[in-house]
Amino acid sequence: MGKKQMERQEMLLGTLDMLILRTLRMGAAHGHTIARVIEQTSDEVLQVEQGSLYPALHRLEARRWLASYWGTSENNRKAKFYKLTAAGNKQLTVEASRWKQMVAAIGRVMREAE
Amino acid sequence: MGKKQMERQEMLLGTLDMLILRTLRMGAAHGHTIARVIEQTSDEVLQVEQGSLYPALHRLEARRWLASYWGTSENNRKAKFYKLTAAGNKQLTVEASRWKQMVAAIGRVMREAE
DNA sequence: AGCTTTGCATAGAAGTTCTAGGTGAGGGAA
DNA sequence: TTCCCTCACCTAGAACTTCTATGCAAAGCT
Numbered sequence: 001m002g003k004k005q006m007e008r009q010e011m012l013l014g015t016l017d018m019l020i021l022r023t024l025r026m027g028a029a030h031g032h033t034i035a036r037v038i039e040q041t042s043d044e045v046l047q048v049e050q051g052s053l054y055p056a057l058h059r060l061e062a063r064r065w066l067a068s069y070w071g072t073s074e075n076n077r078k079a080k081f082y083k084l085t086a087a088g089n090k091q092l093t094v095e096a097s098r099w100k101q102m103v104a105a106i107g108r109v110m111r112e113a114e
Numbered sequence: 115m116g117k118k119q120m121e122r123q124e125m126l127l128g129t130l131d132m133l134i135l136r137t138l139r140m141g142a143a144h145g146h147t148i149a150r151v152i153e154q155t156s157d158e159v160l161q162v163e164q165g166s167l168y169p170a171l172h173r174l175e176a177r178r179w180l181a182s183y184w185g186t187s188e189n190n191r192k193a194k195f196y197k198l199t200a201a202g203n204k205q206l207t208v209e210a211s212r213w214k215q216m217v218a219a220i221g222r223v224m225r226e227a228e
Numbered sequence: 229a230g231c232t233t234t235g236c237a238t239a240g241a242a243g244t245t246c247t248a249g250g251t252g253a254g255g256g257a258a
Numbered sequence: 259t260t261c262c263c264t265c266a267c268c269t270a271g272a273a274c275t276t277c278t279a280t281g282c283a284a285a286g287c288t
Contacts, residue, residue, distance in 0.1 A: 013127035045219035
């Protein structure tokens with residue numbers, strides 16, 4: 001009778017990278033801070049799990065959209081800071097543009113539908 | 115040097131089910147028609163591939179959000195028609211609500227970001 | 229010395245989408 | 259009749275992202 005059902009997913013698939021890039025546009029930050037900023041700015045609607053966050057940071061760095069360096073956090077702990085590269089900034093505009101286009105397109109289907 | 119890079123993805127992940135449910139709210143339709151309506155209503159921004167469409171229809175039916183029956187298409191061909199169930203209609207409101215919430219939350223992060 | 233918090237990291241499962249195939253029947257052209 | 263194009267359905271496997279569940283290490287307080 002159980003079903004299983006899968007009742008989570010607090011992040012819209014494919015948008016995390018864009019949100020990270022956007023957050024880093026305000027300056028370098030380490031993982032914990034990035035997650036907290038996204039969660040707070042979204043009024044806690046978006047939940048950034050560590051198991052999603054770190055793989056995302058790694059792939060963004062692998063694509064040269066972020067660069068990283070080790071430093072010390074506000075709490076005096078070792079932390080890896082990430083900053084946006086020029087390519088990353090360009091990528092952000094690409095993803096933001098695509099996002100707006102998609103939202104508009106989906107909005108048309110959801111409202112109209114001839 | 116190649117990279118590979120993956121340059122497609124004409125659908126925002128996780129939104130196809132909602133778009134199908136919404137389309138069927140206007141009446142029963144078969145797969146081809148559903149895809150064409152979504153593509154046209156979105157001004158060709160959304161592309162519904164057959165390899166995405168049919169698995170989506172099958173899982174929606176498995177969850178009892180759609181019911182199907184065989185019939186004849188406008189072109190006199192055998193076609194499987196899908197219609198929204200009561201549970202499917204309820205699910206549509208759930209997904210639409212979640213979608214609006216997500217768009218608003220992402221919008222806050224993209225605009226503000228303190 | 230022990231406990232909590234901060235912070236980074238990975239493995240494996242689950243889910244959706246795309247690519248790339250394949251099947252079959254209607255209908256017009258040669 | 260035969261050929262071919264279009265409509266319409268379907269699936270397997272790859273690719274990608276996210277989540278769950280863990281693990282590790284160091285700072286700092288009790």
